[in-house]
Amino acid sequence: MSPSGTQPTKSNRLKYMIGGGLFLIALILMIISATKATAEFFMTVRELNETREDLTGQNLRVSGAVIGESITYDSAANELQFVIAHIPGKDDEIRAAGGLSFVLHQAVVDPDNPRIMVIYQGAPPDMLRDEAQAILTGTLNPKGEFLAEELLLKCPSKYEEAVPNQVEN
Amino acid sequence: MISTFGYLTLALAFLLAVYGLFAVVLGLVQKSAAWTESARLALLLIFPLVTVSLVVLTMLLVGQRFDVAYVYSVTSSEMPIYLRLTAVWGGQSGSLLFWSWLVAGFSLFFALRKWRDEPDLLPWSLLVVFLTLAFFLMVNVFMETPFERFWHMPDGSRVLSVLQPVGAWSLVPQDGQGLNPLLRHPGMIWHPPTLYLGFIGFIIPFALAVSSLASGRRDRRWVDIARPWMLIAWVFLTLGLVLGMRWAYDILGWGGYWGWDPVEIAALLPWLSATAWIHTAILQRRKNHFKRWNLVLVILTFVFVIFGTFITRSGVLSSVHAFAGSEIGLPMFIYTAFLSLGSLGLLVYRWRDLHTDYAPSFGFTKETLTLFSNLILLSILMVCFLGVIYPIISELLTDTQITVGPAWYKRITGPLLILQLFLVGICPLAGWSLTNLTRWRKHLWVLLPISLLAPLAAWFFGDVRGGLALLCMWLVSFSVGVLIADYLQGAAREKGSAGGNILSALWSPIQRNHRRYGGMLVHLGIVLLSLGIIGIEGLQQETQSTLSLGETVNLGGYSFKFEGLEHFEEADGRLVTEALLSITRDGKPIGALYPQREIYPNMGLAITQPGLRSNLAVDLYAVLIDWRPISQDEATFRVFINPLVTWLWVGTGVVTLGTVVALLPDKLRRK
Structure with a gap:
């Protein structure tokens, strides 16, 4: 079965290379423009508080410990507010400091720990509670409050406890 | 013990x-x-x-x-x-x-x-x-x-051990x-096992590729043996992914059906490379070309499976799917690196032996379309991979972690997916030679106008105004038309030999070439599945409202009336609050939604269960967000209208059926 009209020749390879090359250039341009428009810089609460001015308008991602008593939700305005406290940004720092649930607990009870107010348009997620780890994406407003567009929550403490305390005698 | x-x-x-x-x-x-x-x-x-x-x-x-x-x-x-x-x-x-x-x-x-x-x-x-x-x-x-x-x-401490320690x-x-x-959630029954079956199934094609390379074979025997394993793994992975989407759709807070979570993406990576392999394997069978490329794709597929397992289980990335921190990261990493480097090294070692002198044809042929669809699939794969490792590389290079989110993925993969949908649609028009298009010329005069009916209907009856959504709907209806016409042509050719019996004529194309028509059925499934994605990505409507008892909220021609709240306790200790929203359209009652919030008191956790009513045209979806605990006469709801979502699940069923047809034994042919 020889294809009529198209003879397999070397020049076809060239056509593929040109077609594929143009496609890849378009793809790379798309990646660059999407990155410029939407990429988020990961910062800790402390870094956010220190470099507040330079960050206005920048897409940011921040992780912190939720302070339970600060959670308020105004259902009429559909606005959720809570405060998060600083935790280290890197996993190995968290591990060195005694594990995630310990770090989260310390962050909440220590009043000198840097904190930041979070404002979110939307309902409180199911996992939002005291000492949960919140991973937020959004921007800083001029007042230094974090306007979150997305909330991701983790509650590790329950599942990290290796040996139970409750015992049957 | x-x-x-x-x-x-x-x-x-x-x-x-x-x-x-x-x-x-x-x-x-x-x-x-x-x-x-x-x-x-x-x-x-x-x-x-x-x-x-x-x-x-x-x-x-x-x-x-x-x-x-x-x-x-x-x-x-x-x-x-x-x-x-x-x-x-x-x-x-x-x-x-x-x-x-x-x-x-x-x-x-x-x-x-x-x-x-x-x-x-x-x-x-x-x-x-x-x-x-x-x-x-x-x-x-x-x-x-x-x-x-x-x-x-004995000293009062508590330990973990398989065997009983002395004196303990x-x-x-x-x-x-x-x-x-x-x-x-019932999703827990089906989603993990199907996904795992998909992942693990790829080990057999990978093992065959490695052994073909290592034993110095240059033929395509490994491709033939690997094909059914690949298809089985592929269809399970597809099912696993879609079951995960269904689960996410049913539980609020998981971001609709697809959240661009790193672990979700990690599961998509082997799916993309396996899909590419299934197509270029056909080229190797027919033209004895793409020997190296098919080996690369199989190796990539398995490496991505292990990579996905690694990032899920080692805790290197934060994700809803991640397991709690674990010590198996390093050994997993060593194993992943060993398999990847070993198999890729083997490929490099044999690279010259696998040389073929064949130059591909260029034109409106299946070969060219396959190559371009490979390019698109691999581009999506590269983009997804880049997105997953972006935080890791940026931290290494600049000491600041930069992450990319759903907006980034949607912007880049959106156009690629539409292009891919277009290729799927026109695929039956192309043959292995250029002459195929002339066969289609007179059919296209009928198909093109008919296919415009779907976007027109969406414009007039569904009030759809988005240009992109209309274009996609046209692509879907055109593709469905082409696929059906292709099948009917096949059946018409068989009609004579079937003695005029319509039923056996309709079955005969599958009997004659179950691989081709199984593949076309999979394509039909993919096209229908895209309809669901278009519906939720392009046509979703939502609103949030706090309602007093008896008040209504209107959205997309539907009225939702808050009729009351009920509290009860389930046998397993869950405290459930259920709201009743009755739905009317043009004054006529059409049903009710029962969104719930469940509280697990001994875990201090709450789960939101949306109320859902779905048919082929539209899903009505309501979430109970908040209520006044004492008076109970006011509650806050978020209501969604998700058009066409059901097609996502229907399309997946068609994909599965098509894969089964493609897997039918070859003996069928000679009957």
């Missing part, structure tokens, strides 16, 4: 895997078929042993043996039996055991096939399988074992911690 027994069978399976590994290597070094056969027999024994171990774990879970740490951590006495069964894969060590069991199962079937015709492919395939089995069983035996129990030591007595907690409420 029964848990010790489970552990010992697991340990025995591990020892057999190590033995098998040595026997295979000896067989290869000494070129001895006897050693290889001994290894093959060892492989046959591993599956029953791991099965016993898995059965023991299931018995422990069902029997509520809370002195076993795994049982304690993933079950509690109030959980229904089906959830206790699914708890087998509800935690790290249990799911690893389940994973090892599946690897052993696939290997068993693989070892049982007839190897007489290609004895040279067997030992190297066995080597790959044994490496994998030995690795995962090692992790299960030494690092993450589900059979550890709690013990009181057993510590039996009254109740377990219970499975994470987010996992207490």
Whole structure:
């Protein structure tokens, strides 16, 4: 079965290379423009508080410990507010400091720990509670409050406890 | 003790895997078929042993043996039996055991096939399988074992151990911690196992590719043997992904059906490369070309499977799917690196041998379309991979972690997916030669106007105004038209031989070429599935409103009236609050939604269950967000109208059916 009209020749390879090359250039341009428009810089609460001015308008991602008593939700305005406290940004720092649930607990009870107010348009997620780890994406407003567009929550403490305390005698 | 027994069978399976590994290597070094056969027999024994171990774990879970740490951590006495069964894969060590069991199962079937015709492919395939089995069983035996129990030591401390330490007595907690409420969903029954089956199925094509390379073969025999394994793995992975979407859709807070979570993406990566392989494998069969490319794709597929397992289980990335921090990251990394570098090194070593002098044709042919669709699939794959590792590379290069989110992925993959949909649609128009298009000319005069009816209907009846959504709907209707016309042409050609019987004429194209028409059916499924994605991405409407008793909220022509709240307690201790929203359209009542919020008091967690009413045209979806606890006459709802979503599930069914047709035995043809 020889294809009529198209003879397999070397020049076809060239056509593929040109077609594929143009496609890849378009793809790379798309990646660059999407990155410029939407990429988020990961910062800790402390870094956010220190470099507040330079960050206005920048897409940011921040992780912190939720302070339970600060959670308020105004259902009429559909606005959720809570405060998060600083935790280290890197996993190995968290591990060195005694594990995630310990770090989260310390962050909440220590009043000198840097904190930041979070404002979110939307309902409180199911996992939002005291000492949960919140991973937020959004921007800083001029007042230094974090306007979150997305909330991701983790509650590790329950599942990290290796040996139970409750015992049957 | 029964848990010790489970552990010992697991340990025995591990020892057999190590033995098998040595026997295979000896067989290869000494070129001895006897050693290889001994290894093959060892492989046959591993599956029953791991099965016993898995059965023991299931018995422990069902029997509520809370002195076993795994049982304690993933079950509690109030959980229904089906959830206790699914708890087998509800935690790290249990799911690893389940994973090892599946690897052993696939290997068993693989070892049982007839190897007489290609004895040279067997030992190297066995080597790959044994490496994998030995690795995962090692992790299960030494690092993450589900059979550890709690013990009181004489000095008052508490330890975890499989065997009873000297002088220790057993510590039996009254109740377990219970499975994470987010996992207490029927999705937990089907989503993890199908996904795992998909992932693990790729080990067989990978083993065949490696053994073909290592034994110096240059033919396409490995492709032929690998094809059914690849299709089976592919369809399970597809099902696993879509079941995950369905689950996410049913539980609020998981971002609709697809959240661009790193672990979701990690599961999509092997799907993309496997899809590419399925298409270029056809080119290798027909034109004996793309030898290297197909090897690259299979290796990539398996490497991505292991990469996905690595990032899920090691805790390097934060994700809803991630297991709690674990120590298996480093060994997983070493294993991943070893397999990737080993297989890629082998490919480089054989690169020259696999040279072909063939230059591809260029034009409106299946070959050109396949190559471009490969380019698109691989581009999506590269973009997704880049997105997943972006935080890791940016931190290495700039010391600031930069992450990319759903907006980034949607912007880049959106156009690529539309282009891919277009290629799927026009694929039947192209033949293996250019002459095919002339055959279609007169049909296109009918198909093009008819296909415009769908976007026109969406414009006039559905009030759809988005240009992109209309374009996509046209693409869908055109593709469906072309696929049906293609099938009817096939049936018409057979009509004479079928003696005019319409039913047998309709069956005959499949009988004559089940691979082609199975593939076309899969394409039809993909097109229908895209309709669901277009609906939710492009046409979704939502609103949020706080309603007093008897008030209504209007959205998209529907009225939702708040009729009341009800509180009750389920048998397993959940406190449920259920709202009743009655729906009317043009004044006529059409049903009701019952959104719920469930509270798990002993875990301090709440779960939102949306109220859902769906048909082929539209899903009405409501979430109960908040209510006044005392007066109960005011509540806040978020209401969504998700058009066409049902097609996502219907399309997946068609994809599955198509894969089954494509897998029918070749004998059918000669009947």
